[in-house]
Amino acid sequence: xxxxxxxxxxPALDEAAALPAALASFPPGIDLLVVDNGSSDGTAAVxxxxxxxxxxxxxRGFGAACxxxxxxxxxxxxxxxxxxxxxxxxxxxxxxxxxxxxxxADLVVGSRITGGREPGAMTAFAxxxxxxxxxxxxxxxxxxxxxxxxxxxxxxxxxLALGVRDRGQGWPLEMIGRAGRAGLRVVEVPVRxxxxxxxxxxxxxxxxxxxxxxxxxxxxTCRLLVERFxxxxxxxxxxxxxxxxxxxxxx
Numbered sequence: 001x002x003x004x005x006x007x008x009x010x011p012a013l014d015e016a017a018a019l020p021a022a023l024a025s026f027p028p029g030i031d032l033l034v035v036d037n038g039s040s041d042g043t044a045a046v047x048x049x050x051x052x053x054x055x056x057x058x059x060r061g062f063g064a065a066c067x068x069x070x071x072x073x074x075x076x077x078x079x080x081x082x083x084x085x086x087x088x089x090x091x092x093x094x095x096x097x098x099x100x101x102x103x104x105a106d107l108v109v110g111s112r113i114t115g116g117r118e119p120g121a122m123t124a125f126a127x128x129x130x131x132x133x134x135x136x137x138x139x140x141x142x143x144x145x146x147x148x149x150x151x152x153x154x155x156x157x158x159x160l161a162l163g164v165r166d167r168g169q170g171w172p173l174e175m176i177g178r179a180g181r182a183g184l185r186v187v188e189v190p191v192r193x194x195x196x197x198x199x200x201x202x203x204x205x206x207x208x209x210x211x212x213x214x215x216x217x218x219x220x221t222c223r224l225l226v227e228r229f230x231x232x233x234x235x236x237x238x239x240x241x242x243x244x245x246x247x248x249x250x251x
Contacts, residue, residue: 001094001098001101002101003027003029003030003093003094003097003101004029005076005077005078005101006030006031006076006077006078006079006080006093006097006101006153007031007032007033007069007073007076007078007079007080008026008030008031008032008033008080008081008082008090008093009033009035009065009066009069009070009073009079009080009081009082010022010023010032010033010034010035010052010069010081010082010083010084011035011037011062011065011066011069011081011083011084012034012035012036012037012039012043012047012065012084013036013037013038013039013043013060013065014039014040014041014043014199015039015041015043015084015085015198015199016039016041016042016043016045016046017041017197017198017199018084018085018086018196018197018198018199019034019043019046019047019050019084019086020046020050020197021086021197021198022082022083022084022085022086022087022088022090022197023047023050023051023052023090024050024090025086025088025089025090025091026090026091026093027090027091027093027094030090030093031053031073031076032051032052032053033052033053033054033055033069033072033073034047034052034053034054034055034084035054035055035056035057035065035066035068035069035072036054036055036056036057037057037060037061037062037064037065038056038057038058038060044056053072055068055069055072059167061167061168061169062168062169062171062172063164063166063167063168063169063170063171063174064167064168066081066171067164067167067171069081070156070159070160073156076156077101077155077156078097078100078101078153078154078155078156079153079154079155079156079159080093080096080097080151080152080153081150081151081152081153082150082151083150083151083196085196085197085198085199085201086194086196086197086198087121087193087194087195087196087197088110088151088191088192088193089191089192089194092110092115092151092191092192093153095110095189095190095191096108096110096151096152096153096189096191097153099187099189100153100154100155104185104187105185105186105187106154106155106158106179106184106185106186107152107153107154107158107175107176107179107184107185107186107187108152108153108154108186108187108188108189109145109147109148109149109151109152109176109186109187109188109189110147110149110151110152110188110189110190110191111145111146111147111149111188111189111190111191112130112147112149112151112191112193113127113130113131113134113146113147114146114147114188114190115190115191115192115193116190116192116193117192117193117194118192118193118194118195120195121193121194121195122193130146130147130148130149131146131147133145133147133148133173133217134146134147134148136221137173137176137177137180140177140180140221140224140225141176141177141179141180141181141224142180143176143177143179143180143186144188145176145186145188146188147188148172148173148176149172149191150172151191152172152175154175154179158184159175161182162175162178162179162182163178164178166216166219166220168216169216169217170216170217170219170220173217173220173221174220174224177220177221177224178224181224181228
């Protein structure tokens with residue numbers, strides 16, 4: 001498959017040790033864009049030496065790094081996102097981006113739950129948490145998922161039209177929620193998943209990181225629900241707002 005129109009955005013914070021394995025797993029010739037999100041370990045230099053494009057996003061946050069990558073790729077037809085820790089196999093890019101390129105899906109999410117997950121790649125808590133998030137996406141947004149996987153692909157113009165605002169860990173969830181509200185075709189495909197190549201996770205690797213991610217996703221969920229109910233309550237074109245019924249005499 002011709003993947004020349006795909007740009008892979010890899011947000012990275014202190015991933016110098018893991019980046020070589022992560023980048024090497026992708027097919028040759030892919031436009032790989034590493035977004036250095038304030039690293040202090042030479043992440044940018046390692047990425048550049050491996051042949052990737054590199055930009056810097058000083059504002060900390062997963063969503064901020066993803067958004068910077070989108071802005072830095074104006075010519076990309078499809079934007080794919082993947083972690084920079086070497087846990088994903090870049091060879092799965094065809095499976096993730098293919099349905100979007102062929103017009104079979106608007107957004108494709110790679111599922112680590114249904115894919116070939118290696119032992120130790122995800123903790124039991126992470127598996128349960130992502131299954132719960134997938135269930136929430138089904139119930140709240142009408143998007144059935146088994147995993148809120150970060151390895152995903154979407155047309156750049158479609159993503160811009162969604163208006164994803166979160167710049168933290170709530171970015172992946174907000175993308176799903178807004179895609180569901182917009183009636184987009186969201187497809188899940190299995191992807192391989194292995195233990196990170198080096199280092200520790202910024203989210204599941206610490207209690208603080210896990211709490212911040214949970215708080216960010218809770219905030220995104222509340223905002224989307226408020227928006228949905230506000231839209232339902234707003235009068236449509238040509239439809240007058242509900243008037244207050246006058247009370248009957250003697251009541």
